Amino acid sequence: MTNPNAVVSDTQSAIAMAITAAVNSPSLFSRTNITLFPRNKFPVTTKNIETAGKNIAWVEAMRASSPTRKSSQDNEDKKAWIMKHPSALGMFEEIMSAAKTKQVVIFLDYDGTLSPIVENPDQAYMDPEMRKAVKNVAKCFPTAIVSGRCRAKVCNFVRLSELYYAGSHGMDIKGPSSRKHQQGNQNVLCQPAKEFLPMMAEVYKILIEKTKDIVGANVENNKFCLSIHYRCVKEQSWSDLAQKVKSVLKNYPKLKLTQGRMVLEIRPTIKWDKGRAIEFLMESLGYTNSKDVLPIYIGDDRTDEDAFKVLRKQGQGFGILVSKIPKETEAVYSLQEPLEVMYFLQRLVAWKRSTLHSHERV
Numbered sequence: 291m292t293n294p295n296a297v298v299s300d301t302q303s304a305i306a307m308a309i310t311a312a313v314n315s316p317s318l319f320s321r322t323n324i325t326l327f328p329r330n331k332f333p334v335t336t337k338n339i340e341t342a343g344k345n346i347a348w349v350e351a352m353r354a355s356s357p358t359r360k361s362s363q364d365n366e367d368k369k370a371w372i373m374k375h376p377s378a379l380g381m382f383e384e385i386m387s388a389a390k391t392k393q394v395v396i397f398l399d400y401d402g403t404l405s406p407i408v409e410n411p412d413q414a415y416m417d418p419e420m421r422k423a424v425k426n427v428a429k430c431f432p433t434a435i436v437s438g439r440c441r442a443k444v445c446n447f448v449r450l451s452e453l454y455y456a457g458s459h460g461m462d463i464k465g466p467s468s469r470k471h472q473q474g475n476q477n478v479l480c481q482p483a484k485e486f487l488p489m490m491a492e493v494y495k496i497l498i499e500k501t502k503d504i505v506g507a508n509v510e511n512n513k514f515c516l517s518i519h520y521r522c523v524k525e526q527s528w529s530d531l532a533q534k535v536k537s538v539l540k541n542y543p544k545l546k547l548t549q550g551r552m553v554l555e556i557r558p559t560i561k562w563d564k565g566r567a568i569e570f571l572m573e574s575l576g577y578t579n580s581k582d583v584l585p586i587y588i589g590d591d592r593t594d595e596d597a598f599k600v601l602r603k604q605g606q607g608f609g610i611l612v613s614k615i616p617k618e619t620e621a622v623y624s625l626q627e628p629l630e631v632m633y634f635l636q637r638l639v640a641w642k643r644s645t646l647h648s649h650e651r652v
């Protein structure tokens with residue numbers, strides 16, 4: 291079940307994507323003539339994780355076949371993908387022409403979108419220039435950070451009190467602590483998985499104990515969800531790690547397992563995700579069923595797909611996927627990396643200022 295045409299940027303991505311492929315439906319590989327990394331079909335079941343373990347040999351095979359230099363087929367695939375999901379920078383004028391009479395609302399994922407992916411999750415700092423860009427965006431438009439991290443942690447990285455924050459994949463939402471925006475209900479607080487808190491704390495302790503012998507494994511407590519990082523775990527121990535996580539989950543049927551970038555995530559089985567979180571935020575801002583709003587969501591991870599899907603379904607606004615490689619996505623546009631996200635945010639601010647000036651001139 292190898293995918294010799296897969297477009298990979300580096301070995302780690304190749305392995306991560308292979309694990310993803312193993313836990314998701316392998317048949318998705320051949321769904322289009324563009325080679326894509328499948329990103330959907332949640333939740334990852336414990337049975338599928340087992341399959342992933344058994345597929346480590348397959349993962350190795352994929353690694354061996356990962357091109358160190360891009361082939362011309364890879365380039366063709368990328369071109370085709372970019373045609374389908376054009377650069378949000380390249381399409382900026384077109385995007386903003388749709389925004390002229392509308393209220394733009396900005397939703398931003400954190401890791402891989404505002405900060406580069408790094409080995410140590412505690413060191414995923416945001417560049418000061420990026421912080422400035424987000425701050426300026428928040429002066430122009432209601433702005434929310436929607437992250438898998440617990441709210442306190444992501445607030446601490448971003449350090450902008452004028453934003454809305456949705457932590458734990460949207461299960462912990464709070465309005466701005468400063469009063470710089472008068473729009474919507476700023477006292478918003480939403481914690482749909484509150485009853486799971488004692489359970490999450492309990493499972494966190496068990497996971498720490500269970501995984502302590504796996505070198506490089508890192509269990510992160512994100513309050514309403516738990517992240518088990520395997521970025522620094524040797525590939526031969528991945529199966530062992532997945533088995534251990536699975537054995538813990540057996541006793542907690544109200545929890546489910548999902549997957550992000552080199553991370554397994556445990557969450558309550560409630561119907562709540564980043565998509566529901568942005569619906570909730572739009573409602574709090576007073577934009578439910580409004581035709582005069584243009585929500586823009588920028589994210590890099592599979593969990594962001596839930597938000598992209600909501601925007602597609604509503605036929606309002608659009609998602610922008612941050613990725614250097616072709617991936618299956620519900621996003622309309624793409625940006626390659628956090629640096630491009632920053633340029634996009636800066637252009638948004640310049641656009642807003644120019645529209646204000648042109649109104650003044652009239």
Ligand SMILES: O=P(O)(O)OC[C@H]1O[C@H](O[C@H]2O[C@H](CO)[C@@H](O)[C@H](O)[C@H]2O)[C@H](O)[C@@H](O)[C@@H]1O
Nearest residue numbers: 400401407408409411414437438517551552553
């Ligand atoms: O929704 P996000 O804000 O993108 O958060 C998703 C997860 O991000 C973090 O993990 C990811 O970034 C780390 C730092 O760059 C990287 O080491 C890790 O491999 C990535 O999966 C965060 O640590 C998780 O808790 C979030 O769920």
